[in-house]
Amino acid sequence: MQTFEKTVFSQLSKFPSTRYMGSKDKLLPELFRTFNKLEFSSALDIMSGTNSVAYLLKAMNKKVTTNDYMRMNFVIAKSLVSNNGTKLPDDIATELLKNNRTNKFIEDNFSGIYFDDADTREIQNINNNIQHLLKPSQKYLAKAALIRACIKKRPRGIFAYTGLRYNDGRKDLRQTIGEHFIHSVETINNAVFSNKLTNKALNIDSMDVNEQVDLVYIDPPYFSPLSDNEYVRRYHFVEGVARDWQGVELQEHTKTKKFKSYPSPFSKLDTTIQAFEELIKKYAKSHIVISYSSNALPKKNVILKILKKYKSNVHVKSVDYRYSFSNQGFAKDKIKNKVSEYIFVGKD
Ligand SMILES: C[S@@+](CC[C@H](N)C(=O)[O-])C[C@H]1O[C@@H](n2cnc3c(N)ncnc32)[C@H](O)[C@@H]1O
Known part of the structure; x- marks a missing residue:
């Protein structure tokens, strides 16, 4: 293993991964190889979840901006991505x-x-x-x-x-x-570690992010007609802890005492396709790397078609992948959790 790869993987071994739905922690080696082939110095993880990919990019010495509309993920981002040194004694x-x-x-x-x-x-x-x-x-x-x-x-x-x-x-x-x-x-x-760069954490809708970056990584919730992809429904309690239930209303009549999901274009097929196109168009001058699942809609060819409309150098890699059982809500379906994870790359 090369020294750089070793250093990055040694840092990654410290990342506190969880079974968060759709987390890419098991895909990080593949994503490392993908990113390492591209030339860039700043990167945006626009829907960062656990921040595992933002953390990888930070470990690769990129200037990272990370964003997720869930406050719980912003709290992690403030602890491990934008924070270059503070620890809790x-x-x-x-x-x-x-x-x-x-x-x-x-x-x-x-x-x-x-x-x-x-x-x-x-x-x-x-x-x-x-x-x-x-x-x-x-x-x-x-x-x-x-x-x-x-x-x-x-x-x-x-x-x-x-x-x-x-x-x-x-x-x-x-x-x-x-x-x-x-x-x-x-x-x-x-x-906690420093890459000696000013990294930034945002907590807004991905469609409202406006950052000048060399590379954008897009990992949206995977849309499937077989199951919902709502993060708030699964994580409302810890999201509530993160924001002290400020600005949300408990649904008293529900057994779970959840609150309303945040609206996202990635919760319906037609708006998912539109959102992909909008993001790809906005970042057409940057490298674009997208994670998506073979189980989800739109299918590979639709995403490829949109990417090719804005980028001349496009390819896709397919990685066999088995989700942990709470991941992405596919657990109950007939596909038995075995899916391919696509990594689309549209080069600058
Ligand atoms: C597949 S997960 C990302 C997983 C992440 N790459 C990881 O390794 O943990 C998708 C994320 O998109 C976020 N999300 C969904 N809709 C969003 C929106 N409109 N704006 C910002 N974030 C959104 C969810 O909160 C969720 O954390």
Whole structure:
């Protein structure tokens, strides 16, 4: 292995991956090889999810802008992409576990729905204590650790069902939220690094991003008529923690106490096609790399046709891929989770 590749992969081994729907952590080696063939110094991960690809690009010494309309992903971006050095000291992390009854919103609304009473109380305590941290950079790190703790403790890592079903006795499910929190702080601190460049995190709709970059990476939710691709429905609880439920309305009548999904053009086929074209047109002067699934619509040829309209040098690579079972909602369908992951490249 070349030295550069080794250095990048060693940094990637520190990335705190989760089972987030559609996460590309297993595809990073392939994406590294794709990016490494292109010449560029600035990059935009326009729908970044866990930020695994933004983190790869940062490790490759690119000046990175990362964006996602979910606040929980912005919190990770502020901790690991735009942050070049701040860590959350252990003593401060431990202090965040202390009893704090100033706000009981989480306990009042969610006790027994996703976690038992003791864990729900710990989430409430930590969240209340985070409000009192003075440095915004430490707040982001602490929120990122709390969100990770909730996802790790939750069977299947999602909040689309209630109760403690799917408890398979895994060690993750036996640890308390407090233990997960302290461990997540260590994991996140360990992943903080500097690439000596000014990297940026955004939290807006992908269609509103306007950045001058050499390369844009587009990894939208995959549209399928067989299942929905809504992120808020699966992650509303941790998204709520990230934004303290500010600006959203709990749907009191629902069992899950979710809130309304954020509108996205990638939730319907016709608007997905239009959004692809709009983004490709906007970034026609940059390298464009797109991830999409063979299971999803539009099909490969439609995306290729749009890319070829704006770029003269286009190719597509197909990578065999097996999704983890909560990924992309294809679990219940007849395709048995075996799909190809396409990487489309439109060169500058
Ligand atoms: C397939 S995931 C990205 C996964 C990511 N590459 C990773 O490795 O974790 C798609 C992401 O698009 C985000 N998203 C969906 N519609 C969006 C929109 N209109 N604007 C910004 N982000 C959007 C979702 O919140 C989700 O995190």
